[in-house]
Amino acid sequence: MSNQEEEKKQETKNKIREQIGILLICLVLVLSGFLLLNQKKDQGEISFVAGDNTVVANKSTDSTVSTPQVAEKTTTASISEKININTASIEDLDKLSGVGPATAQKIIDYRAQNGGFKSIEEVKEVSGIGDVKYSQMKDNITI
Secondary structure (H helix, E strand, O other): OOHHHHHHHHHHHHHHHHHHHHHHHHHHHHHHHHHHHHHHHHOOEEEEEEOOEEEEEEOOOOEEEEEEOOOOOOOOOOOOOOEEOOOOOHHHHHOOOOOOHHHHHHHHHHHHHHOOOOOHHHHHHOOOOOHHHHHHHHHHEEO
16 A cells, blocks of 8 residues: 555544544534523523623513623522421522522422422422432421
8 A cells, every 4th residue: 555545544534533523522512502501491591692791581571681791600598497398489489599480380389289298308209300409409498
């Protein structure tokens, strides 16, 4: 096999590797976007970055707000008393870490359909509340 043929094969292999690398990067970006959208969707809010602004669409109010993009900081409201998940309002449940208006409504719907919660762990039966959200809220809830 000649040197030129060997170089062409190597060049072809390099192009294929480069194309695969680009495809993998695109796939990672797309999957990351879906994960972020799902996370925001669970909270009842979806945001898109457009230039220097962040556009936030809030499903609970069907409104859209455009705000300058700033570094996002996570704050957890300090809850002085535990929230009773059998009697709490949407506003009370919304104070829990990891719970937005949509999830709060799901908690209320679940307790109405099932006659209330028998234990705090039962809140994991609510659609959208898994082990992670439960671990964030368990110290702030009671029955």
